[in-house]
Amino acid sequence: MSLLDYFKSDKKVNTAATAKERLQIIVAHQRGERDAPDYFPQMKHEIIEVIRKYVNVGPDQISVQLDQNDEKLSVLELNVTLPDP
Amino acid sequence: MTQIIVVTSGKGGVGKTTSSAAIATGLALKGHRTVVIDFDIGLRNLDLIMGCERRVVYDFVNVINGEANLNQALIKDKRCDKLYILPASQTRDKNALTQEGVGKVLSLLAEQFEYIICDSPAGIENGAMMALYYADLAIVTTNPEVSSVRDSDRIVGMLQSKSRRAEQGLEPVKELLLLTRYAPERVSSGEMLSVVDVEEILAIPLLGVIPESQSVLKASNSGVPVILDQESDAGIAYSDSVARLLGEELPFRFITEEKKGFLKRIFGN
Numbered sequence: 001m002s003l004l005d006y007f008k009s010d011k012k013v014n015t016a017a018t019a020k021e022r023l024q025i026i027v028a029h030q031r032g033e034r035d036a037p038d039y040f041p042q043m044k045h046e047i048i049e050v051i052r053k054y055v056n057v058g059p060d061q062i063s064v065q066l067d068q069n070d071e072k073l074s075v076l077e078l079n080v081t082l083p084d085p
Numbered sequence: 086m087t088q089i090i091v092v093t094s095g096k097g098g099v100g101k102t103t104s105s106a107a108i109a110t111g112l113a114l115k116g117h118r119t120v121v122i123d124f125d126i127g128l129r130n131l132d133l134i135m136g137c138e139r140r141v142v143y144d145f146v147n148v149i150n151g152e153a154n155l156n157q158a159l160i161k162d163k164r165c166d167k168l169y170i171l172p173a174s175q176t177r178d179k180n181a182l183t184q185e186g187v188g189k190v191l192s193l194l195a196e197q198f199e200y201i202i203c204d205s206p207a208g209i210e211n212g213a214m215m216a217l218y219y220a221d222l223a224i225v226t227t228n229p230e231v232s233s234v235r236d237s238d239r240i241v242g243m244l245q246s247k248s249r250r251a252e253q254g255l256e257p258v259k260e261l262l263l264l265t266r267y268a269p270e271r272v273s274s275g276e277m278l279s280v281v282d283v284e285e286i287l288a289i290p291l292l293g294v295i296p297e298s299q300s301v302l303k304a305s306n307s308g309v310p311v312i313l314d315q316e317s318d319a320g321i322a323y324s325d326s327v328a329r330l331l332g333e334e335l336p337f338r339f340i341t342e343e344k345k346g347f348l349k350r351i352f353g354n
Contacts, residue, residue, distance in 0.1 A: 013275070014275035015275065015276055016272070016275050016276060016277055016278050016279070016282065017275065019230075019231050019278055019282075020278060020282045020286065022231065023231055023234050023235060023278075023286050024286060026235055027234075027235065027238045027286055027287075030235070030238055030239065030242070031238070031242070034242040034245075034246070035246075
């Protein structure tokens with residue numbers, strides 16, 4: 001290790017902040033699926049597969065989300081970013 | 086009125102058994118008749134942590150199957166006369182615990198104990214689900230580390246949907262956070278999630294913070310619950326947690342970095 005590295009490593013990288021940020025995202029996602037019915041993951045998977053049969057999009061360009069608006073109403077939200085034709 | 090408490094986490098190795106042993110012992114020391122049950126069928130270890138491994142004759146599954154009666158299987162703790170241990174079976178049969186069988190044993194225990202502590206196995210398989218099913222209160226044991234926090238959040242979800250209280254539409258299981266293996270000096274250097282971070286992510290009330298401590302390994306080596314070591318910070322932190330469980334309001338200790346004195350800096354601990 002050079003002397004220069006020694007000074008560089010003195011700079012603290014706050015990995016805890018990164019951990020918190022990543023956790024907040026994944027936990028929010030997990031909670032979104034917590035109240036979903038048991039068939040939801042399978043249905044989501046199949047919807048994505050059907051879209052990908054016709055349009056060439058990556059899995060990260062499709063989002064399928066179930067939102068509970070109130071007691072009686074759940075909304076299934078489907079967002080697809082289509083590539084330029 | 087008996088209270089059934091599950092010590093759970095999702096992730097393994099975060100301190101469920103250590104915490105179950107410490108909290109059960111702490112409740113008994115405060116004068117409450119307490120039993121602690123090992124739900125980790127096939128991989129029992131609570132007996133080792135409690136130091137009664139050589140006194141196991143019958144176990145939880147024997148009682149469920151009617152091969153032994155409850156009093157034959159219960160092991161009376163040698164240090165604390167209000168404390169009993171119900172060891173897990175070493176059978177490899179995953180389905181040895183049935184909802185009906187567990188319910189039957191718990192209601193028998195409720196006749197003679199004030200607190201029933203259920204030491205859950207890791208994971209979300211049958212054993213873990215059985216441990217949390219009948220709970221009135223859950224102690225969610227978590228390390229300040231990403232995989233543990235994520236798994237704890239999963240378990241919180243299960244408590245809210247898969248427990249008896251959830252299924253029967255009763256008042257929900259009360260969930261409390263027990264943060265273990267906490268290292269304040271790593272928190273201040275930005276290497277570890279803080280108490281506040283974990284509380285904010287999991288959004289459940291804090292029961293206690295147990296500092297990372299060498300006394301925990303020493304205690305398990307000798308089969309003495311760490312709460313009996315009142316010289317150690319971990320032991321004191323568990324005592325505080327038990328007091329909070331019983332309704333006392335205490336400030337949280339060991340969550341800020343200890344300032345090292347001049348001599349300590351030179352000679353170490």
